[in-house]
Amino acid sequence: MRVGLVVYGDLDTRSGGYVYDRQLVDHLRELGDEVELFSLPERRYGRAFAQNVDRSFRRRLRAADLDVLLEDELCHPSLLWTNRRLDFDAPVVALVHHLRSAERHAPWKNGFYRRVERQYLRGVDGYVYNSETTRSTVAALAEPSPGVVAYPAGDRFGGALSPETVRERARTPTLRVVTLGNVTPRKGIHTLVEGLERTRGDWTLTVVGDDAADSAYTAFLRQRIKRLGVAGSVSFTGRLADDDVADVLARSHVLAMPSTYEGFGIAYLEGMAFGLPAVATTAGGAAELVTDRVNGLLVEPDDPSAVTDALAPLCRNRERLVRLSLAALDRYRSHPTWRETAETVQGFLRSLA
The missing domain is CATH 3.40.50.2000 (Glycogen Phosphorylase B;)
Known part of the structure; x- marks a missing residue:
């Protein structure tokens, strides 16, 4: 299976949700999938909307001949209209760590973020959630299925202490x-x-x-x-x-x-x-x-x-x-390992592809 992943910046220089993205890429490759990264420049939220007019980015996605395209939901302002113009058969799946509109912001800001995220989420074909809580926040904005909860793991440093x-x-x-x-x-x-x-x-x-x-x-x-x-x-x-x-x-x-x-x-x-x-x-x-x-x-x-x-x-x-x-x-x-998390995601992506 050929999988594309859209992220901001470099996976190797991040923490938080980028740990998830990096571990997922590494383990999907170990499981036999081809994974191609598509990096977008990270900009301030308002300026990120301008990236939707980048025709060369859409051409790169179409030329990759993907079976499925994963998008870190963090990139949603850059992809809001890009997804509508992709015109290819591969399903587009949002990888959701948490919604910006779930964070604490001024009410008017969160209202704006909710409208933008709602439009983005309703324009994809499926979801990978990092928790049941995240699934619930998405359900408040869009139909949460098809989707799968694939919890992050904690074993990137090796085994546990005695x-x-x-x-x-x-x-x-x-x-x-x-x-x-x-x-x-x-x-x-x-x-x-x-x-x-x-x-x-x-x-x-x-x-x-x-x-x-x-x-x-x-x-x-x-x-x-x-x-x-x-x-x-x-x-x-x-x-x-x-x-x-x-x-x-x-x-x-x-x-x-x-x-x-x-x-x-x-x-x-x-x-x-x-x-x-x-x-x-x-x-x-x-x-x-x-x-x-x-x-x-x-x-x-x-x-x-x-x-x-x-x-x-x-x-x-x-x-x-x-x-x-x-x-x-x-x-x-008792918690799943990163490999087990990747297997969960892989099974879901294959069901769509």
């Missing part, structure tokens, strides 16, 4: 918290820092991710950290290679990401491979993975006090930390 290693690590006096992902307002790192500052007990926070993704927010965040007097406890690593990310996760105790919205939250699952209970958002699909007070803790977005309530007991009670950590390991082991 329970013995997790128990030994919990003896470290300072609670080591890590957050993983691009440094943007949606990830709620400012909320995490404020919640930690109110925590009585020794802690450190390591922020792993591209801190140049939103330079204004990063500057605001650094100022907030300085004003709170916790600069000595917070470190920014910037982007790291996978091996280095794995090293940070292996040394940490908890992965905290109180985002304003997550379609699923790959980072939560990747942390669970290292026995890290997740402090996760109630907004979005994280609850499909994180069971509150079992393998992690669910907190409301923009609520530093909830973050404090979640993390403060783990500073004091290491038996509770171990219990949550071992449950996180169990949850990771």
Whole structure:
């Protein structure tokens, strides 16, 4: 099967949904499919609409002789009218990580985003969803079938830590918290820092991710950290290679990401491979993975006090930390691997092609 995938930019320099895209490409190829990438330049939302008039891009798609075309839904403003003008027989499938209109924006903006996404979603032939929550958000705008839920996996760093290693690590006096992902307002790192500052007990926070993704927010965040007097406890690593990310996760105790919205939250699952209970958002699909007070803790977005309530007991009670950590390991082991996710997607694409 010849599969095309439309994305913004370079798969090798991204995180979040691009981890999903990259893993899917690699595993579809391992399963015997040919996958061709079609990269579009990433532009501001309004300017992206101009890409719909690019005839050369449509010619490239038609010349590829594809059996099915996958499109990362993030690219929807660039593809809104392109899809209507493609004029080829291959089905077009939207790969939906989460809708822009599901995020927090001004009401007028979200109204605009909903109209655009509704038009895009109604112009494709099928959907791959990263969670049941994402399927539900699409259903509010368009008929959600044919479609398949193919959950992200957490095994890109290899196998899980042993329970013995997790128990030994919990003896470290300072609670080591890590957050993983691009440094943007949606990830709620400012909320995490404020919640930690109110925590009585020794802690450190390591922020792993591209801190140049939103330079204004990063500057605001650094100022907030300085004003709170916790600069000595917070470190920014910037982007790291996978091996280095794995090293940070292996040394940490908890992965905290109180985002304003997550379609699923790959980072939560990747942390669970290292026995890290997740402090996760109630907004979005994280609850499909994180069971509150079992393998992690669910907190409301923009609520530093909830973050404090979640993390403060783990500073004091290491038996509770171990219990949550071992449950996180169990949850990771019960979850599909990236290969199994790719097999689910492959079966669905073949049913359409």
